[in-house]
Amino acid sequence: MESTVLKIEDLSAYFSEERILKDVNLSILRKRVTAIMGPSGCGKTTLIRCINRMHELVPGAKVSGRVFLDGKDIYTMNPIIVRRKIGMVFQKPNPFPTMNIYDNVIAGYKLNGIKINRNEQDRIVEESLKKAALWDEVKDFLYRKGTFLSGGQQQRLCIARALAMQPEIILLDEPTSALDPKSTSHIEELISQLKKDVAIILVTHNIAQAARVSDFTAFLYLGELVEFGTSEKIFSVPEDKRTEEYLTGKFG
Amino acid sequence: MSIQSLSKAGRSELFFQGVLYLSACFLVVLVFAIFLSLLVHSIPSINEFGVGFLFGKIWDPVFGLFGALPFLVGTLLTSFLALLISIPFSLSISIFLGEYFTEGTFSSVLKSAIEILAGIPSIIYGFWGLFVLVPLIRSLQIKLGIMPYGVGIFTASLILFIMIIPYSASIGREVVQLVPSEFKEAAFSLGATRFEVIRKVILPYARSGILAGILLALGRALGETMAVTMVIGNVNVIPDSIFSPANTMASVIANEFAEAMENLHLSSLVQIGLLLFVVTMIVNIIGRHIVKKMSVES
């Protein structure tokens, strides 16, 4: 049945002394899309950066609370391992500019010095690009620089790069906010495909997008988790007044 | 990935951070070590002459008498004369590139020419000066009825002037371009001509930056060695006119260091080096500080 892959308990995050996240509790299910919504500056990015331990890279940033991946607290694990198991795609597409498309996809292995043979590499690249729905568009020029692709293609390349590491969870931070409508719908279709294999956490500003692709939705306000439930419920009968106000465009 | 290779990654990371840290430290240590070495090797001369070293008019290795005044005078005269000549030129280039022709063929020709000018080794300037400029000055001196040395303070200043133009001009251009266009447009809209805008708006605004450019050029002129050595005449006495042969601090080191046998002679030369180090350091730090402050402000 539905099993929990990630469990967040009493998570608080700080920049210097400022408390950005306040005791967030959240469970993420396997093979589901969980959307995180909320007005600008409420801490969405911070939250997902706590999940793959990127938050602590900012000087002065602190985290308290616990995050369990498959029952194991990630804050007791090596951050390098955590980041390999939890992939991340950023708001702005960021393929490696010095690498070609092929190397970009396999970058997680190459950069980590993980040795795999050529056939295996070919297989991973093809599979990841297919999953990212990019294979057909780039299979004839895999050895060209990734930066020549369009914005939407670049973003899918970044998704393929994350998928190549066979993560259990993929974090997407407003992956379509820098893209045109056509590329956006591409990525949305892709997300629906991907959830067959991995859990997806999607940060988005776009209410319609969350309603279209997510199974669960969390609403974050000023660092607090105000409401969490199935998207169906959140978008039809929100319990909290703040959620309702946000969904009807009162703020944010 | 196994636990072993992970702890290896952790150790490599610590090692890497350590190496970076040490390289940064090394640069700091290097500069302090340079200063201390100069100081330590100057001690015999400092003990012997004290502050009098700066005011001693006689430099005579044969009698073991070392006074640096002739070189201080020589350095100051050549540098300031060169600066004085260069100011109208470097100002013109700054305005040319920063205001009149900020882009286009005209400005790129001038820009590349100045870059090449900055890239030509000083030994080439010296060589050219010795074979082209010196005879020219000599014939001029004959016409004027002065002692036709050819070499001397004035010749050295001319060479220096050519060499320092790129320095003050490139900084001058930068600061002229930093002047906010609102100010210029405001003045234009009041009916001011380009010339008036430059004089009343741009130059006052860019004043301290231009000064910084001049300071950095001065730092360069004070320490310039080869070009000066080849055309200044290398005479260890206080010059009595700008056409007399002389020596600068840098040129006396270049001339005598390799042959300095006596400990005191060597030490005196090192002390001149120490003086050069300190003076150029102060001039450079002030100059760069001004430039930084200007670019932060705008």
Next chain:
Amino acid sequence: MQKDTVSWRILKDKIFKGFVILLSFVSILPLLFILFYIVKNGITSINWEFLTHLPKHIGEAGGGISNALVGTGILLIISCILAVPLGILAGIYLSEHRKGRLSYLTRLCVEVLQGIPSIVIGIIAYLWVVLSMGTFSALSGGVALGIMMLPVIVRTTEETLKLVPFELKEASLALGVPYHRTILKVILPAAMSGIVTGILLSVARVTGETAPLLFTAFGSPFMNFNIFKPISALPLLIFNYATSPYPEWHSIAWGASFVLVIFVLILNIITKLVTKRWKVQF
């Protein structure tokens, strides 16, 4: 009356502009003169023998500057070995630690180092290397040139690394790549053109340096590959021959100057090309 002042003001404006243009172009006349003389006097000396033979004694015709070419090459290799790794590492430190006391101090020292007159660097290499080895040597010359290269390399490395977008670093770290691999395999390659430019610039800067070699590398009329012995260098040879009383030597000095200037110019052109061609699109 009113009209008069206006036309006077416009006239002044025109005169001033003419003046600016005139002075600007007058300042590059010396450059043309210098290049003209170098080419005119130098090009006649250049031939295969000139580049591949040792200097001859006074009175004998011919002879070349091969010892100086080899010497300059060896000096540059030594100085690059000393300065390039150190300069890049320090540059990485500065771009990774934008604030902080050590960074501030290091930047200050780099500035000071850049401003130190080259003759003073010569003194230092003499005190540190020549005195302790008891002989003039290629090594001491290389140390002097290496110290002069450092600030340029550190600064250009820091500047170009700062231009690499932070997102790239995050992309790599988010793949679980350790910090040092991220820097070495993602950030450095992305900044490679700038770093190479810095190295080339610093090489161009020190190739013509004479003052720091006068009492370190010292010069030698022989072909020498031993870095613990005195060695010749192009600028040293130019200095010695130009200030000699023999016209034959003067023409060799012109030829050597021609070679030196061409080398420096070519380096500058390559620098431009590297900056343009290798530029990484972010």
